[in-house]
Amino acid sequence: MVREVSESCVDSLLTEMVSCYCNRFYVNKPELAARRIEAIGYQVGHQLSERYTMERPRFTDHLEAIKFICKDFWSELFKKQIDNLKTNHRGTFVLQDNKFRWLARMSVDPSTDKVSSVEDNTSPTAENKAAQSMSMHLYFPCGIIRGALSNLGIPCAVSADISNLPACSFVVRIKAG
Amino acid sequence: MPPVAPRSGDAIFANVERVNAELFTLTYGAIVRQLLTDLEEVEEVNKQLDQMGYNIGIRLIDEFLAKSNVSRCNDFRETTDVIAKVGFKMFLGVTASVTNWDADGTCCSIVLEDNPLVDFVELPDNCQGLYYCNILSGVIRGALDMVSMKTEVTWLRDVLRGDDVFELQVKLLKHVPEEYPYKDDE
């Protein structure tokens, strides 16, 4: 039997983790906060790839591993697959989720505003701020993907593109090795 | 006097959106480990986990009240009972029990036998002072705070430290019912 918890447990934990790093630990150093959030995702992805590749033949090439991330891995996490996979055949892959769950369920966190308003003197527009907070959240899934692929022997860099909300694209750039 | 009948935790849990517990467990573990790296002091990690829990608790209480049909709890005893039996079930999928009430009904223990936070976890020797599940005590404190019950929540037993169960002592410090936001005629 698969153990389950309510989705709000995961949502609140992620929201709080991001808020903790962005608004308490590294208030004026978003790049440091981003690095920590990514590192947390990396560890999770590393462990999950170990778990989800059990009892499955080894992947023969990069594409097979990426396809695994798009299908089985994504389904375990989000109960759906990646909707669109593109590649330039030179080591860059774009994984698009048309309705990325963690963004769809993300609400503007009231505690974030409360805490950050004190330090935030750069007066960004509300829209700007929301985008910034969103991109902070995305360091976590980027870390997950990088951790999973690294453990499968594919060192890479992963970034997210949300210019097309609610769709979210993860760009995987495989490092020449 | 029978309390307001809450919906059973099982029924609510069956109806909420659920996810693989592994993701939750591993994410929490990665957070704890990252906090240890960043903050270095185990004491400070305990404090931050409690703070994170508190912030989560003050937000989760709304979802809890809405989904459980327990619009108001009359007293501390009833409230802790609902948290243990309905709250733990609807969020973590496990059941907790309430025991060890003191004579004046202001202090009790929430006992948890099964806890998804600690699946796979073994504390290293240099982390013996760590209250790994401290986020839970924060959640309870935060949630109770929002229904005007100021509490102090401390760990009495911890499976990761060799005990057979998890035991959280919840002590009521102050109850301010008049500040309770939900009025009868609302």
Add this chain to the structure above:
Amino acid sequence: MIVCVAVVGHQNNPLFIQSFTEADDALKLHHIVHCSLDVVDERVNNPKKSGPMLNETFLGLLYPIENYKVYGYLTNTKVKFILVTTDLDVKDADVRNFFRRFHAAYVDAVSNPFHVPGKKITSRTFAERVSTIVKSFGFSSAG
């Protein structure tokens, strides 16, 4: 009887090795494990008989040596599991079953948030689980 099991990282760094004999032959067993790693690499890089065996995690019998049989398994994350047994008549299904349970135990061990990837597995729970799996080797299919 299983006399030794080992987990070896992708740079051939030992992550866990445990022998199960009374005799003082740990050194010899470690040597056998060490030698088997080359066989694993060779097997994976030059799959002679392709077909269904190709890319399967279970690598089968690596080589027989003196009184031992050595079996191998390679995970998707390039971690090697080695099994050394003195049984001469070993059922393939038993070995597969062993590795399947061993792999599950390994996955749980590296899911400990305090485990550092690439470092030795120090978990007591893992050692206990391995010893249970080792003891029950060969019994599962018999009844």
